[in-house]
Amino acid sequence: MNGRIRRIGALVKLSLLELWRRNDMFALLVLALVLLVPLSMARPFGATGATRYFDEAALLLVWGYSLFISLGVGGRLFTSEFANRTVYPLLAKPVSRGELLLGKYLGAVAAAWSALAFFYALWAVSSALRGGECLSVCFFQAFVLHALFAALAVAAALCGSFLFTPSASTTLLAILFPAMFFFGRRLPEYAENVSGALRWLVDAFYWVAPHVEFFDMRQRLVHGWGGVEPGVFLAVVGYGVAYSAVLLLFTGILFNRKRL
Amino acid sequence: MNDNVFEINNVSRAFGQVTAVDGLTLSLRKGEVTGFLGTNGAGKTTTIKMLIGLIRPTSGTVRLFGRDPVESSVRARIGYMPEMAYYYPFLNVRELLAFYGGVCGMDGKSVKSRTDELLEAVGLVDAAKRPLKTYSKGMLQRAGIAQALLNDPDLLILDEPFTGLDPLARIHFRELIKKLREKGKSIFFSSHELGETELLCDSVAIMKKGHCIYHGPVDRLAGDGGGNLERLFLDVLEKGGVQ
Numbered sequence: 130m131n132g133r134i135r136r137i138g139a140l141v142k143l144s145l146l147e148l149w150r151r152n153d154m155f156a157l158l159v160l161a162l163v164l165l166v167p168l169s170m171a172r173p174f175g176a177t178g179a180t181r182y183f184d185e186a187a188l189l190l191v192w193g194y195s196l197f198i199s200l201g202v203g204g205r206l207f208t209s210e211f212a213n214r215t216v217y218p219l220l221a222k223p224v225s226r227g228e229l230l231l232g233k234y235l236g237a238v239a240a241a242w243s244a245l246a247f248f249y250a251l252w253a254v255s256s257a258l259r260g261g262e263c264l265s266v267c268f269f270q271a272f273v274l275h276a277l278f279a280a281l282a283v284a285a286a287l288c289g290s291f292l293f294t295p296s297a298s299t300t301l302l303a304i305l306f307p308a309m310f311f312f313g314r315r316l317p318e319y320a321e322n323v324s325g326a327l328r329w330l331v332d333a334f335y336w337v338a339p340h341v342e343f344f345d346m347r348q349r350l351v352h353g354w355g356g357v358e359p360g361v362f363l364a365v366v367g368y369g370v371a372y373s374a375v376l377l378l379f380t381g382i383l384f385n386r387k388r389l
Numbered sequence: 390m391n392d393n394v395f396e397i398n399n400v401s402r403a404f405g406q407v408t409a410v411d412g413l414t415l416s417l418r419k420g421e422v423t424g425f426l427g428t429n430g431a432g433k434t435t436t437i438k439m440l441i442g443l444i445r446p447t448s449g450t451v452r453l454f455g456r457d458p459v460e461s462s463v464r465a466r467i468g469y470m471p472e473m474a475y476y477y478p479f480l481n482v483r484e485l486l487a488f489y490g491g492v493c494g495m496d497g498k499s500v501k502s503r504t505d506e507l508l509e510a511v512g513l514v515d516a517a518k519r520p521l522k523t524y525s526k527g528m529l530q531r532a533g534i535a536q537a538l539l540n541d542p543d544l545l546i547l548d549e550p551f552t553g554l555d556p557l558a559r560i561h562f563r564e565l566i567k568k569l570r571e572k573g574k575s576i577f578f579s580s581h582e583l584g585e586t587e588l589l590c591d592s593v594a595i596m597k598k599g600h601c602i603y604h605g606p607v608d609r610l611a612g613d614g615g616g617n618l619e620r621l622f623l624d625v626l627e628k629g630g631v632q
Contacts, residue, residue: 131494132494133494135491135494135495135496136491136492136493136494138491139487139488139489139490139491139492140491140492142488142491143477143480143488146479146480146484147477147479150479151479213474213475213476213477214471214472214473214474214475215474215475215476215477217438217441217443217469217471217474218469218470218471218474218489218533218536218537219489219492220441220442220443221441221442221443221464221467221468221469221546222464222465222489222492222493222540223461223462223464223465223492223493223494224461224492225461388404388444389438389443389444
């Protein structure tokens, strides 16, 4: 058991180091900070509504950043291993493919979460400076659900990297996730207005596609509406965990079948 | 008692219509150094991948230390270096070895002492703090040798270990192999470097189009024609087999 934990721990550490030593990630981080800090600190004419609008925009930026980072890290986890041939000496060590997949996935999730925690901490500080309540139940729920979204996005990017080319997978998911984020909750409404095969397709898509909009608590946080019911919160957590687990399981099957 | 480190029995491996390895039977005794020769596409890398459990044979059996190479306990006893790997460019060689040590389940203290020993052996002490992205091809190859030796393996499997090594590094590597042989380690390596193979090996196996056309002592091969390994390697390939 100790050996297994040590093996997975080494893989997690590798993914974290990879993310934090990449120059493009730092450039993006600085860019996001440059945009995020003025947005969250802005008090246009002292109008509460306008302040909330800027707050929401700042959180939307954090969502964009976390999507970019999750897709980038998840999609690259194994493509670089295959391209650089490092997967061969790695699999020649006493590590199973399942452990390798899990370790790398957890590392990528940890990397995405560390970036996310940084942004939420920053947002909380700026909110506190403006006299807002920052460490509320709603804030905690928003962070946990956002983190679960990041874990799901990493799993999807990882799975996509085994099915398609890395760029195709990233492009597809970079379209799918924002589309679901903004329009996912309107799909049933749309399905009502169409018929035949298209209706069937929209319904199928609704049940299969990842409902990333479930994880979005920006408006509750910004407008001070408070957290969701514990039952609802746990149901969304369960949905995120189950969806990620299914994607990982499917990726595991693909990895086992992959010709090395 | 069987003292074979590995046994490949009538193994074939096909990729679609192409048969990369066809009815191969090969073994390596404990403490033996064997060179694995053959032209490009002869089936050497496929055989090595089957040996370390990366791919399964289409038919036949592969046994390492009497067991299936897929088992983790078997792989804990081998060290493998691939043909040319571009190790994680964002790490330095100490971090690389710490990572592989963790993957092997080694504790931090033993990884550190082993790292010091190996960096000295492969001549990377001065470059230990430099990121791997700044390494030359030969330096990466030496880092690869260090990672293969990290867990003090009983069997060392090397795919083209001389690629990219400068003459001095070759001499150091040769010495390293000799020391490992003295310690009773078994070594199996593929190579196109016939001179190095002749100097290092007890025996050679020569592959041609997926078949092993010669497996035996180097001196016997040399004695057959009375010349060096290079000329005799060509003779064997042209004749299609000695045995």
